[in-house]
Amino acid sequence: MATHTSSRSQLSYLSEQLNELKKKGTHFRLRVLADEPAPVCTFDGKKVINLASNNYLGLATHPKLRQAAIEATKKYGVGSGAVRTIAGTMKIHMELEEKIARFKNVEASVVFQSGFAANAGTVAAVLGKDDFIVSDELNHASIIDGARLSRATIKVFRHKDTAHAEELLKEVAGKPGHKLLITDGVFSMDGDIAPLPALCDLAEKYGAIMMVDDAHASGVLGRNGRGTIDHYKVHGRVDIQVGTLSKAIGALGGYVCGSHDLIDFLYHRARPFLFSTSHPPSVAATCIAAFEVLEEEPERIEKLWENTRFWKKELGGLGFNIGGVNTPASETPITPIIIGNGARTMEFSRELFTEGVMGTGIAFPTVPEGKARVRTIMTATHTRDQLEQALDVLRQVGKRMGII
Numbered sequence: 001m002a003t004h005t006s007s008r009s010q011l012s013y014l015s016e017q018l019n020e021l022k023k024k025g026t027h028f029r030l031r032v033l034a035d036e037p038a039p040v041c042t043f044d045g046k047k048v049i050n051l052a053s054n055n056y057l058g059l060a061t062h063p064k065l066r067q068a069a070i071e072a073t074k075k076y077g078v079g080s081g082a083v084r085t086i087a088g089t090m091k092i093h094m095e096l097e098e099k100i101a102r103f104k105n106v107e108a109s110v111v112f113q114s115g116f117a118a119n120a121g122t123v124a125a126v127l128g129k130d131d132f133i134v135s136d137e138l139n140h141a142s143i144i145d146g147a148r149l150s151r152a153t154i155k156v157f158r159h160k161d162t163a164h165a166e167e168l169l170k171e172v173a174g175k176p177g178h179k180l181l182i183t184d185g186v187f188s189m190d191g192d193i194a195p196l197p198a199l200c201d202l203a204e205k206y207g208a209i210m211m212v213d214d215a216h217a218s219g220v221l222g223r224n225g226r227g228t229i230d231h232y233k234v235h236g237r238v239d240i241q242v243g244t245l246s247k248a249i250g251a252l253g254g255y256v257c258g259s260h261d262l263i264d265f266l267y268h269r270a271r272p273f274l275f276s277t278s279h280p281p282s283v284a285a286t287c288i289a290a291f292e293v294l295e296e297e298p299e300r301i302e303k304l305w306e307n308t309r310f311w312k313k314e315l316g317g318l319g320f321n322i323g324g325v326n327t328p329a330s331e332t333p334i335t336p337i338i339i340g341n342g343a344r345t346m347e348f349s350r351e352l353f354t355e356g357v358m359g360t361g362i363a364f365p366t367v368p369e370g371k372a373r374v375r376t377i378m379t380a381t382h383t384r385d386q387l388e389q390a391l392d393v394l395r396q397v398g399k400r401m402g403i404i
């Protein structure tokens with residue numbers, strides 16, 4: 001069949017912008033995975049050691065989760081048929097929300113279609129145009145978009161700089177309107193952890209709502225992966241906790257934890273909840289099984305941290321810049337290899353791939369200009385052998401390119 005090539009040029013400015021990216025060397029093509037998301041898998045027809053996935057605990061291919069998805073599909077079908085507020089709330093959705101609330105030891109929880117939807121939908125629903133949002137400069141895009149959608153006044157503090165956060169809170173303290181202090185629990189590009197106890201102190205001192213996005217901490221930090229609130233023991237001091245079901249949990253979705261009234265309010269006002277169809281039953285069943293695995297198989301988290309310690313020590317030992325100088329120092333399984341220049345980072349990533357290692361290059365606008373990096377993420381399922389092989393490749397390519 002012939003495809004229609006449009007002669008219209010209304011979108012030609014997009015092609016021009018793409019050409020700019022190509023000139024800069026930061027244009028990319030999507031790498032396509034042909035088999036399972038495993039530590040060794042096949043991207044673009046090539047078998048590689050995967051250092052780029054958020055599948056921290058290997059749950060994306062866990063037999064118990066697969067089985068749960070299959071059984072739920074057989075029993076309940078493949079789709080929910082409606083948004084939650086119309087006819088799309090299935091018993092299994094409620095079971096998942098109860099499961100999460102119990103796991104997190106909070107009154108209630110609501111599940112969204114993604115972590116992105118959870119953040120954006122919640123911030124935009126809870127705050128309005130007369131309110132103020134005080135936000136870490138490295139917070140996730142979904143927080144930034146939610147803040148913009150809320151039409152509240154946004155004040156950005158320097159990364160993890162609690163004195164700066166306090167200055168901003170002081171500035172708005174006398175004004176009417178609600179104040180929200182918001183941070184990622186673990187920062188996704190640098191792997192460092194938010195100064196939660198100090199931020200909670202500030203929220204209490206200035207009467208601000210405290211909100212934490214624990215996407216990269218869920219299943220990674222705290223007892224059985226309960227996240228940064230548990231890690232720092234600031235239970236009861238965070239009003240709104242967000243987590244994702246898409247990373248360590250292995251499937252897809254996001255959730256918000258808090259008081260009964262917060263959750264009931266989001267049922268009524270969070271736009272992704274009201275206007276976008278709920279998860280297929282298989283996804284809800286998979287996530288329920290995942291929380292069971294977190295409780296039953298704590299050794300996965302231990303292994304994740306054991307691999308993480310090994311990886312950071314070896315990678316740093318090779319002479320790579322793994323953060324901590326002009327960038328934050330990672331404290332989690334996310335370990336960036338900072339290259340700086342965007343084009344050089346992409347070249348490094350391509351060379352690694354050719355040699356059998358998948359480490360995705362990340363450049364502006366995902367990270368600041370001049371701080372481009374290959375971000376590596378450890379998982380519980382990488383074997384020591386695979387890690388040693390990957391280190392070998394990193395050393396060779398790093399030397400060849402003059403990075404180390």
Ligand SMILES: *Cc1c(COP(=O)(O)O)cnc(C)c1O
Pocket residue numbers: 114115116117119140142184186188213215216244245246247252253254
């Ligand atoms: C990945 C991520 C999200 C989005 O979660 P999804 O479930 O993938 O939509 C939100 N916040 C942070 C900090 C993240 O890293």
